[in-house]
Amino acid sequence: MVPHWVRGEETAALIEFPGQAQNTTQKIVLCALGDSVATPPEGIEADVIALRNFDELKSMPRDKVAGKIVLFNYPFDKQMAAEGRGGEAYGEAVVYRSDGPSAAARQGAVACLIRSVGGADYRLPHTGQTDYAGDAPKIPAGAVTAEDADLIADLVRQGPVKMKLVLTPQTLPNVESANVIGDIKGSEHPEQIIIVSGHLDSWDLGTGAIDDGAGVAVSMEVANLIQKFHLKPKRTIRVIAWMNEENGSAGSKQYAKDHGKENHFAAMETDGGAGHPLGINIRGTPEVKKMLAPVAAILQESGAGILDLVEHCGADIEPLEKAGVPSFSPIQDSRFYFNYHHTAADTLDKIMPKELTENSAVVAVAAYALADMEQPLPR
Template sequence: MKSVFKHSLSLTVLASSLLSLGASAAPANDPATLAQIRDSAMKSDWAYERLADLTDLVGPRLSGSAGAAAAVEQVAEAMRKLGAKVTLQPVKVPHWVRGEEKAELVDYTGRPNGVSQKVVLTALGGSGATPAAGLTAPVIVVHSFDELKAKGAQVKGSIVLFDVAFDQEMADRGLAGPAYGQGSRIRTQGPKLAAELGAAAALVRSVGGANYRIAHTGATGLVDGARIPAAAVTAEDAMLMSRLSARGPLKMHLTLTPQTLPDADSFNVIADWPGTDKADEVVIVSGHLDSWDLATGAHDDGTGVAGAMGVIDTLKKLDLHPRRTIRVIAWMNEENGTRGGRAYFEANKDKLDKHFAAIESDEGGGRPFGFIGSVTPSMVKYFAPLKAALEPIGAGVFERHDAAAGADIGPLERGGVPSFQPLVDASFYFSYHHTPADTLDKVSTLELKRHVAVMTSLSWFLANMDENIGRVAKPE
């Protein structure tokens, strides 16, 4: 630990000495400049203050809502104050609103007279509505798509419950993303399959950990013409219904009254920190601005947006200007449509050769251990100076993946743009993700500072690389 501290201190002293000679005294990606960027980010509360503004003053930011519109203006104004060139890119977004949501188990084997049991649930994005007075139907519990298909005619007119547990053990061992992927597949595809088989409604066991009887919302693949009511139930209530179903027939009264309104006008917020001799080339650093409506989206994805905004703040404080333009983007509509990312791609698909790299942070504000990138194997060695600069804060790991893009920059990566994301501890992320508990108090100020340090150092390094990073193979 002492040697790491001495290494960090020596780099900082070197940075100060070089800066006293003028900004042009050192190459852009020299160890001293990288150390200065890292240390400046680690001293600043600016990103946390912006996160507090976003979560405490604006609150939830589901696409099409007043909160989403307010967030666009708030982030744009903060970027203008830094001196960035701000553009609002128009995006048409879905406008789905949550209504009444309640359920109770009204009949089951062994039920005492006069007794019913409340079920804690929340409507899933894109859910259809029950009649205003609700509906009463039998509950069928299944644990896979194959099991549902095997039920055949029993599905028609029933409420289908997909009782598939989130694998927290995977998450605890660094595989939170794959664990979520398994669960989200059930959530997105399950209600659609149930609708195709004639179900009256679909319920999905919440995709996430921390079983404190909290429901986790999220998007579905439901489409017009087969938009049945769909909700996430808490893990505890899913397990209860499985146990009761094993005793005999089970019946529920369900009320969900969401609405799918006409598409709304919204924007991606784009803020450019102009480059010098390669200003026409772009390095994107980004997070998504929208959140689900149950809470304030502090981890998903307030930390990503605030971290990206902090890149320009850090460089402005140091009066550093990269060779390539660093473009901060706060994407709109990642949660229930990814239309912001797709709109940007469509507007820039003929200029992908000018997109040097793209970064997106969307796995929460846990401790960053470094970064992930979809560069070719031969390029890994060129990132050694960046890894060395981040090692003093415990963030010097670089994992090369064939595909590393977040949802919004996915189209860019599929178009050949090398993509990156912070490598973060997401073991607890899905405890808060898409729940009422995703609030500012869950975010560590220290980890957000580390987050900004990684995002800024990586953005700066990419924006100043001499090497041609090349294109990535298009992922399938």
């Protein structure tokens, strides 16, 4: 069963602000965050306060926050992303999306807006899940574009700013859905499984080509390549398209319940778009990295020979990671990914066919090597 949240109307305007010309309002471009509750259909009108971070919120007396719309204007670090650390930049900023609304609600805010998490600079809002805490009232939550966040913060510095905010998403009863799973049975150890995966769901603003159509395509292509080359892997290669990664991970949780006791040799997930791969992330012991050195030597021919030990390889394989299953993901070029991810611009034209095939090649080589490895991987 997966959540069924449906986006509604989402509009906002500044209706009072410093320097306002008579009979004008200032349009604000925004979207609701996944799981957001609604405003009344006619919207709410309230003063806006702009904060840079949680520390600023904590330093505010409650009566300065109560009854207001709180904007968290925490910028996504575009320089960090430009240097190839897009995932880290995302990690720093995304806590305001997940935890900001409840933090603001605890101090009496009537709605919470965040600066869009990502590098988009065509005034596109960035959606994604918010996580309401049990101990705070649920207040409407949205993301304004980076440009609008800067505008609001600048006006708030100059004087009182009042916003009219309309968000009318609905949470409907949960619905039945499914992971999609296919096995190429191992010829010698069919009971030992290597998972190759991406996630099937995506946010609604775009088409989900990079997040995560690419990961599903890469994983299906692994099975296709193995069959095309008439390879007979010794262990089972299991391709999974996970359901509901974006707003609840119900698919991976259900898989852990239904299949958690099976013998998982390794798990891979591709969920970082289709940018050129530089190698393989490993969540495992340093010995696993050593064992993969010959694989890295082969991948080095296409510039994908790096092996990195990391903490985490994918949201859907996390239950397996926690159970100690060695996990892997391609190291992908993340410089541009967060310009499009979770926005209306996540569309197929952002994917370079050559780079997509490079990702399939890296994941296929790694999966086949794992399937035919002589020794078990240390845990």
